[in-house]
Every structure is written in C-alpha cells, then in structure tokens.
Amino acid sequence: MTLRVAMIGYGFMGAAHSVGWRQAPHVFSLPEDVEMTVVVGRNDQAVAAAAAQWGWKASATDWREVIERSDIDIVDVVTPGDSHAEIAIAALEAGKHVLCEKPLANSVEEAEAMLAAAERAAERGARAMVGFTYRRVPAVTFLRDLIASGKVGQVQQVRAAYQQDWLVDPQLPLGWRLQKEHAGSGALGDIGAHIVDMTQFVTGLQVEAVSGIIETIVKQRPVLGERVGFTGVAGGKLGDVTVDDLALFTGRLSNGALVSFEATRFATGRKNALSIEVSGDKGALRFDLEDLNTLQFYDRTAPERLQGFTKILVTEGAHPYVSAWWPAGHMLGYEHGFSHQVVDLVTAIAERTDLHSTFAEGLSVQRVLSAVEESSAHDSAWVRVAAAVSVVA
Known part of the structure; x- marks a missing residue:
C-alpha cells in the first residue's frame, strides 16, 4: 500500500516537512510506501516552483478540492x-489522516473542535498528529526515557527557555506571525508552545497552573510590501504588532x-536557543538545541569524587531513531526530526498503533497558552489551566 x-x-x-517526507522512506524501513502527491498554495506559480524544488509530483491552489x-x-x-x-477538521471529516503544525490552533475553542473531529475520525481508523518535532530529536526522546526510568528521581524543578533574536531589528516588516x-x-504560541510541550513530554507531568506576563516590545513595524531592501521602507507606512514579543x-x-518558562524573540545573539533542564532528587538532565546531539547528565547517587555534569553523546545505534542513520559520532541536525515525525505517523497508520503528540496533547498545550494570556491580563495572577479563564485568588 x-x-x-x-x-x-x-x-x-x-x-522542512518536505525534507521529512522525502528522506524518511529512503532511510527507514517504513511499513508502507509514501508518495509526495501534491502541495497546495494560493499562488499557482510559487507553489508550482515549490513542488518542483522539493519533490512533490504536482501542485494545486484549492485545498478543499484536494482533500476530497x-x-x-x-x-x-x-x-x-x-x-x-x-483545514484539519475538513480533512478528518473526509477520512484523511492529518498532521498539523503547532500550535494546534489559535484558540482553545478551535483546538477543542479539532480534537472532537479527530476523535470521530479515529473511530473510522484515521490518525491525527501535532507537529511538535523537537520531541523527536533523539536526545530529547532519550531524555524522556531516562526520566521515566528514574534517573533523576522525583522531579523537583524544571527550567525551559526558547530564545531567538530575529525581531530585534525594529525595521523588520510586519508579517503574518506578528498579527x-x-x-x-x-x-x-510560536515557540512557547514547544517548551510547554517538551516539559510535559519529558516529565510525563501536566502544567496545572500558571502565572506570567507577555509583552510587545516593538509595537509598530513597516507594512509588508512597503520594504525596500532589508531595512529601508518606502513611504514609511507602519502597522500595529498585535501579538507578544516576549x-x-x-x-x-x-x-x-x-x-x-521563557519564550522570546528579543534575546539578542540567540538564534534558535531551546533549552530544558530537569532537576530531581537523584540527578538532573539538560538539553540544548544548539548542541542537539548531546545531553548533560548529573548523577547525584554517584560517589562524591565522581559527581558533576557529564556529556552523553546521543549518536549510538541504541539511542532513539539513530540506528537508521550514521555510525556513532556522525551528527544529526535540525531536519532529522521531521523524518522521525514521518516515521512515527506512518508506523501508527500502518500498524494501527497509538501515536504521540496527539490532538489531545495539542489541546493541553493550547490551554496552557490561553492561561498565560489570562494571567498576564490580570497582573500575573495564578490561573488554573484546566479552566483557562479562572483566576486564582
């Protein structure tokens, strides 16, 4: 099939997704063949060029026709x-399996509707996955496995951050991510969703309440299309930034x-710095995306003279996903997580097994994000995630 x-x-x-669809069938022994049939976009010339460049058989401009x-x-x-x-609900109702990028939706209500559609579709055998790709970095999956095996003991504290700096320049134009x-x-939502999901994934615990603040640092930017070169702007037309920067x-x-948690696009000098450190009563584990083939492990149960963080090189065939790739010490990169995403989805479809990063998990992250916005609107008051609108006295 x-x-x-x-x-x-x-x-x-x-x-990035095209790399995953293209690579996975050639590197892994997938239980089913995969065909990159069609890519859809509104601009017929641009999407046709993308199809040719990335290896899709065809392109189209009407997603409704395609999913039918x-x-x-x-x-x-x-x-x-x-x-x-x-799109996801229509695809599920048409009996298709769905992979949807994160965050799952723009609101809790949308995410709830998507989960309901996924649950109905599951009765007919359809699978639905959210694209939390960093779960599938071998070091992150291995970190999860080590925590589950008790290596850090009782989880006592977590520190998670996703730091970028691509918005520091106030002349960067107003694109859709800023509206x-x-x-x-x-x-x-863009990068905070990743660290919320990663925290819940690696610890097996849920975020139940939050207290936070969000801030828009640059409140107006040049309107997209008015730019000349990279920083010059014709006419000086500005538009409002309507989302948070930090x-x-x-x-x-x-x-x-x-x-x-810290999610920022204003961490000057940080290009794509995602990190998480989980501290427990028996040890600690740390991952940094800028060194994505390694973990740092502290074993508190070791003899005193041997204690200290040690580096684990996560490139052995015994590590998650790695055996299909290169010999030990030959590094993987950002793109490999997208291949692993394809492997997990195709395997779950073919073998009718459970998958992870489900729409239910996507909804749980959406509820955390909503609770953070609610907290910020109420002077950083604690908000219970389950209610997502209930301010804790």
Missing part, C-alpha cells in the same frame, strides 16, 4: 494558525514542582 500525501501550505515549514480527492490519504497542514482548524488574527499569539511565566506541575 502507498500512502499519498497532500501538503497544504509551503514556505519555511513546508520546506480519493487519491489522498494524509493531509499535512503547514499553513498559518488561522486556517489550521478549518493576532493570523498567528493567534506571538512568541508565546512571554515569561511560571508553571506548577501536576506533582507540585515548579517550572520556569
């Missing part, structure tokens, strides 16, 4: 957040432990 894929949207994430086609089995949604719910009607939120919040996990 061949699973035929339609990708809705293109651009940065479209390129009988020759499509999987719909991969890489559009801005304002269309996730409409709430398209993106839902700014740094909070989110700082504290969370309480389901075991009572505290976690600190």
